[in-house]
Amino acid sequence: MELTDILYEKTNGxxxxxxxxxxxxxxxxxxxxxxxxxxxxxAWDDNRVGVVILTGAGEKAFCVGGDQKEKGDEGGYDYSGGLGGGIGLEVENLHQTIRNIPKPVIAAVNGFAIGGGHVLHVICDLTIAAETAKFGQSGPKVGSYDAGFGSAYLARVVGEKKAREIWYLCEQYSAQEAKEMGLVNKIVPAEQLQQAAEEWAEKILEKSPTALKMLKYSFNADSANIQGISQLSMGSLAMFYNTPESEEGKNAFLEKRPVDFKKFRQ
Incomplete structure (x- = not known):
């Protein structure tokens, strides 16, 4: 596959x-x-690969979720591709792939991990963050949500009360705050982030691949029911994207103005 939006390399496992x-x-x-x-x-199919590192290019962001400029008038995303449950993005498929790949996945968060980008790091097995990283949700601010792994599994990680705070308030949290709530395993200076991720990856490569695979399956089993919730979430999101309420969130973001959801409470 010709890659235009990501960089992909395999080195020493x-x-x-x-x-x-x-x-x-x-x-x-x-x-x-x-x-x-x-x-x-x-990476799943390559037996020489034992661990995957997911990160973002540059110093500012890991990932900030879906590109609002690609979101079309009909709610879905304009760029041609799989329907992804009707929203034009195969997000659910990506989430399942990260969870099910029988190899540990390390998120190296180099900056903002917001919205759908925050969900990506939550789903990864481990997270190492730069001191400059920022974490948080934005869905309810822009007329969107992830009522699957992005919320239900998040609650497993940080607890119900904190997960509700993250989604209801849509505030941003520092790397230290994220570590204190259990979202992050380790914090390092920004210039040491990639090295730290590679060091952990090398330690993982020293371990039994079969043992790691079975452990990941075991960890996943306890939250496997969230897959069904995720399917319902994506189906409802496809319908929600076609509403004026969701459009208000997108338009306010693109027009750089305050969002007005009050009219939808009348």
Whole structure:
């Protein structure tokens, strides 16, 4: 597959996948999701690969979720590709691929991990963050949500109360705050982030691949029911994107004005 939106390399048993759209804070479009799925599957099929590192290009962002400029008038995303449950993005497929690949996935968060980008790091097995990283949700601010792994699994990680705070308030949290709530395993200076991720990857490569695979399956089993919730979430999101309420969130973001959801409470 020709890669335009990501960088993909495999070195000494480590597959490194970099979202490469720094001009839009590594926001993803349909093409980006397709390339991510392809890369993860390639790493899955390559027996020489024992661990995957997911990161973002540049110093500002890991990923800030879906590119609002690619969101069309009919709610879905314009860029041609799989329907992804009707929203034009195969996000659910990507989430399942990251969870099911029988190899540990390390998120190296180099900047903003917001919205759909925040969900990506949550789903990864481990997260190492730069001191400058920022974490948070934005869906309810822009007329969107992830009522699957992005919320239900997040609650497993940080607890119900904190997960509701993250989604209801849509505030941003520092790397230290994220570590305190269990979202992050380790914090390092920004210039040491990639090295730290590679060091952890090398430690993982020293371990039994079968043992790691079975452990990942075991960890996943406890939250496997969220897959069904995720399917319902994406189906409802496809319908929601076609409403004036969702459009208000997108338009306010693109027009750089305050959003007005009050009229939808009348």
């Amino acid at each position: 480590i597959a490194k996948i970099t979202i490469n759209r720094p001009q839009v804070y590594n926001a993803f479009r349909a093409r980006t999701i397709q390339e991510l799925i392809w890369s993860f599957r390639d």
